[in-house]
Amino acid sequence: MALNLTDIVEEARLSARALWDYGDSFFNPTVRLGVTGLSRAGKTVFITALIHGLTRGGRFPVFEAYASGRIARARLEPQPDDAVPRFDYENHVRTLVEERRWPNSTTDISELRLVIDYQRQNGADRTLTLDIVDYPGEWLLDLPLLSKSFEQWSTESLALSREPLRAELAAPWHQHLKTLDAEGREDEQAALKAAKLFTDYLRACRDERFAMSLLPPGRFLMPGGLAGSPALTFAPLEVPTGGTAPDGSLWAMMRRRYEAYKDVVVRPFFRDHFARLDRQIVLVDALAAFNAGPEALHDLEAALAGILDCFRIGRSTILSALFRPRIDRILFAATKADHLHHQSHDRLEAILRRTVAKAADRAEFAGAAIDVVALAAVRATR
Known part of the structure; x- marks a missing residue:
């Protein structure tokens, strides 16, 4: 009975928070993007490169809105959650560009707000607020x-x-x-x-x-x-x-x-952060699992299935946004693709797609869009 009461209380708190977030985003369209990955997957470098590319001008050939010139500008603004550490973008850029070394790994949750002025395909000018939430993938497995x-x-x-x-x-x-x-x-x-x-x-x-x-x-x-x-x-x-x-x-x-x-640890993370996400990127260091052997690859497959099972997935509707937020788009990205010849990137994607196939089928059945890609946030090899 105590467990049921706890679940009811948690659901009520989630619904109240969802209603507040929906009211706030009604006048200021906001997307909360979660970025996670297991240890050494490259979360910090990926987020740093993404923000740097959008705010300073980068190459995003497959990002149609950017490649076609419909994004006018992107700028950083103070984040909305006062109790969450800010993602230290400026220091990470300095570490990569000036010190020529990799930033420290993610050990806690952090957040950064990016405001993007863009033009819709019908020509109307719009503004989108993107809240990027960085958290360790190990927390998902809890x-x-x-x-x-x-x-x-x-x-x-x-x-x-x-x-x-x-x-x-x-x-x-x-x-x-x-x-x-x-x-x-x-x-x-x-x-x-x-x-x-x-x-x-x-x-x-x-x-x-x-x-x-x-x-x-x-x-x-x-x-x-x-x-x-x-x-x-x-x-x-x-x-x-x-x-x-x-x-x-x-x-x-x-x-x-x-x-x-x-x-103390798991429920507050789920309630205050995880359950509020709209989109999710999961970074995967698939090459490390390949190098470690079949046992590591099998372990990775089980971990990714467990991660997908954690998401509240499904087609997002007004009702779900008000009372039970869902993640309706998930991207699995095999990182460090620059370690391979570009002709092998399709094979890396295919292996990752097969690794998440069973869990992805369940997600797509629920109405969520799942995609897989091979990428390198920073090209560090020749």
Whole structure:
């Protein structure tokens, strides 16, 4: 009953926020574009290059509105969300152009507002406000946790960690797991050590040699201000899926902290940011998965399917905009295409399209438009 009440409250808050956003955009047309991708996919460079190209004049041969001269100008304006960090565009440009190095990776959410003056195909002048929301792709993989109990998550995480490539990386954590009594008394030091070893395992999986993609909880690898808090100090346990945790046990302690993680981290992200997006770009470092082998590619496929399942997708209508916003266009982009000869770009797109095929079919059935492209935000090779 408590879970149902929580869901009802969250839906009411989402509807209220959607109604506010719709009223604001009625007089000032606004599109909220989410840009995400798993680690090292190139989110920061992509957004920087996109803004630089639109505001300073770049080459966008396949962007018809820009290529045909219908975009008069684009300019930056202060972002609307005072509680969200600003995307540090100017510093990222300086890092790329003057220092000739890559900017730091995305570790938190950020936002930037771009106002575009353009001409419609019928000749009418219009202004579009584009709010670009940058967030780590690992946070997306946390959203399915909202519908899973601690026991379900533990079972799935342990099964995944015992797959051939992951088992060796998880060995130190598995050894510690054998020493834990889930039904024994709660133990802070045991929880701290289990959380550290579990996080070490997740970090090892993300190494470019293995390039694993399924690594929830996402905040374990980028804790920010929550580092060391109880909400990030838990780990899977060997417990039955339908079991009941004894009061005062290590099991009850871990489950309580898992629920706190959902309340403190996952639900606010979904409510305040994710559920408000209109369009979505998902950047994919497919080449890293190819180089790491078939296990990494299979892992990437499962991660992308999980990401698509997280989206509230479907054809956008006035009713949905008012009460249940939907993402009606999603672009999957295979980044770093400049590492390949241009004649191979179609093959890279084809592989990515096949990787997301099953999930894309469900999205298109719901009325959302899905596309796949190979791109390079910055040409860094010859």
